[in-house]
Amino acid sequence: MSVEKREARQPWILLFPALSAVTLLLFVPLLFILVYSFWLRTATGADVAGFHLDNWQEALSDPFYRDILISTLRIAAITTVACALMGYPSAYFIARSQGNKAVLLLLLMLPFWISYIIRTMSWINILGVSGAINSVLLALGIITEPIQMLYNEVTVILGLVHFLLPFMILNIFVSLDGIDTNLEDAANSLGATRWQAFLQVTLPLSLPGLAAGGLLCFVLGAGTYITPLVLGGPRDAMFANLVFEAIITQLNWPLGSALSLMLLAVLGALVMIYNRYLGMAQLMKGLG
Amino acid sequence: MTKKIDNTTRYERARERYMNGDLDRRSFLGLIGAAGLAYGVSTLFAKYAHAATTDQVRFDGWGGVVSEAFRKHAFDPYTGKTGIKVVDGTFGGGDEYLSRVKASQPGEYNIAHLSGVFDYARYHALGLSSELNEANIPNLEYVIPKLVDVFRGVSGGKLSCVPYDYGTTGLAYNRKYISDDEMKEKGAKILIDEAHKGKIAGWSDWRTRMWYAALQTGQNPNEISDEDAAWDAVRTHRDLSLKYWGSGAELMSLLAEEEIYATEAWSGRIYALQEQGHDIGYMDPPNGFGWQECLFVMKGSPMEACEELLNFMLAPETSIAVAEGQNYPTALDPTKVDLGDKIPTLPAFDPTGTLSGLTFADPDFWNGHEAAWSKTFGRVQKGY
Missing domain, CATH: 3.40.190.10 (Periplasmic binding protein-like II)
Incomplete structure (x- = not known):
C-alpha cells in the first residue's frame, strides 16, 4: 500500500469508533423514529406498519401543535434573554477576577453535581405556600396569607433559568477569557471611558460566546419537559410534553415520532442558521 | 400456605410417588437421570441465557x-x-x-x-x-x-x-378549609366550585377526569352520553385548578403542604396522610370510582x-x-x-x-373511548 493511500485511510481509522457510536446511537434511532412516523396506531394501541402521511398531516396542519410550538419557542426565548442578562455580569466577574478564578468556576459547576429534577423540585420548597419565602414573610408579618407563587409560566421560566444559566455563563466566560485585556487599556488610553471601552471593544468581541450560550440555552430550553411538568400549571405545557403524552399516555408512537421530528427540525434549522453566520467553533469552545 | 415449586420439590414429589408405588423404579431412576443430564448439559450454556x-x-x-x-x-x-x-x-x-x-x-x-x-x-x-x-x-x-x-x-x-x-378514587379535602357538611352537600361538584379556585387539583389521568365530569354532570360514569357536557366540566375543573398531579407522592405533597384544599385522591394515600396526622377528610361520592x-x-x-x-x-x-x-x-x-x-x-x-x-369501570366502555378521549384530554388539559 502506498504512503498516500495509508495516509488517506488513517483519519477514517481514527474516526471509526466515534462514527460508529454516532451512527448506532444517533442516526439509526433517528431512522427508526422517521420510519415510525409513517406508521399508524390502532384503537388498542398496537401499531400498523406502512407508509401513511396522516401523522405528518396532523402535526403540520393542526393549530394545537402550532400554538404549543410557538409558546415553547417564546418561553425558550424569554429564558435565553434572562440567562444572557444574568449570565453576562457573572461571566465578566469570573473572567476579570484575580487568583480565585478556579474556585469560582468550580462553584459554577457545583449545581451539575445535583440531579436536574431535584434542582427543579427544590423551587417547591422555596416558592410553595409552606415554602421558605412565604414562611419568612409570614413570620415578619409582611403578609397575612401565603402568596401563591408556584405552578405558572413564571415559575417554569425561573426553573429553566436555574437549569440553563451555568451553560450561558461558561460560554461567555470562555469568550471573555480569550480577549486580551490590553485592548481595553488601549481604548482607555485613547480617551474612552471604561463603559465606552466595554461597549465598543469587549462586548463586540465577546458576542460569539454570548451567541453560543444563547443557542445552547434556547435549544435545551425548547426541548425540556421536566420543568413544566414539575413547576407548571395546567396550561403551561411545552412541546416536549406533547411528545411525552403522545408516546406515553396515548401510546401513539407514530404521532409522537412525527412530533419529535418536527421539534428536531425546528431546532436543527436554528443550529444551521447559527452555524452559517457564526460557526460551531465557538460553541465547541464553550462546551469544552 | 405457600408451596415451593422448585427442583427439590419436584424431586420430593417424584420420590413420594415412587415410595407410594405410583411410579416404578425404572421410571423414577429414568427421571432422575434425565434431570441430571439436562442439568449437566444446560449448565454449560446457562450463563449465556x-x-x-x-x-x-x-x-x-x-x-x-x-x-x-x-x-x-x-x-x-x-x-x-x-x-x-x-x-x-x-x-x-x-x-x-x-x-x-x-x-x-x-x-x-x-x-x-x-x-x-x-x-x-x-x-x-x-x-x-x-x-x-x-x-x-x-x-x-x-x-x-x-x-x-x-x-x-x-x-x-x-x-x-x-x-x-x-380501593377507590374518592374526594380528599382539607378539613381546615372545607367542612364535612360542605362536602356532603357538594360532593363531586366541590371540584368545580368557584369558591375554591386555585386550591383545587386533580389527577392528570383522562379516565379519572371524565369519571368525575360524569358525576358533576349527573351522568352514569359507565354510560356517558352527553360528552360535550362532560368535557365542559373537565374544562371548568381545569380553569379552577392549581395543578394536575401525576403521582401519589405529588398528591400527598400538595395536600400536606396545603397548596390545595380539594382533589380527587387514591383512598390508600389519604389514609396514609391521616395516619401522619394531617386533618384530611375523604369521601366516596355516589358512583365514586372503584x-x-x-x-x-x-x-x-x-x-x-x-x-x-x-x-x-x-x-x-x-x-x-x-x-x-x-x-x-x-x-x-x-x-x-x-x-x-x-x-x-x-x-x-x-x-x-x-x-x-x-x-x-366497565372495561369495554372505557377502552372503547380510550384513543379519542385520551387525545381530547391532552388538548383540554392545555387550555383547548
Missing part, C-alpha cells in the same frame, strides 16, 4: 408506601425462602408502564401491579397476557370470587393475573417462579401485611379469611366480600 434463568423476577409497581410494603412484607421473605431475587421497579401510571413494556423484549418485565380491569383488557388485547397455571397458586381460593371472575371474563376463562387489592388492582404476569416470564411469587403474595399473612402497609384492602375474601384489626378500618373496605357498594 440470562432471560431463561429464574434466579430473579422483575416486579413493577406504584412506588412509595406501596412498594415499601411489598419489599418488606413480600419480596424479602420470598427471597429468603426461595433464593429468587425480586427486582422491583416503579411507574407513575399504567400508560407509562405499557409504553415501557411495548419497547422491551419478552421476559424483560415479569409482574406488574396493574390498576383496573381496563388495563388488564388492554394488555390482553396487545397480546401481552400469559396463562397462569392456577394449580400452582392454591391461595387463589381465598380471593373474592367477583374480583377473579371479572378477569376471567376478559381473557376467555383463563387468568393472566391474580386480584390483589381494591377499582381493583391485580398482579399481572407478562407473556414470556418465567411462569413457575412468577406463580410461586403470586402464591406467596396471596398467602393471608403476606397479603394482610402488605394491605396494612399500603392502606388498600386486600382482595382476600373477609368471609373466608380473618383480616385482622386494621383492614376493616381502611377506606372502601367491604366486610361482605361482595363489593356491591363499589362502582367499577
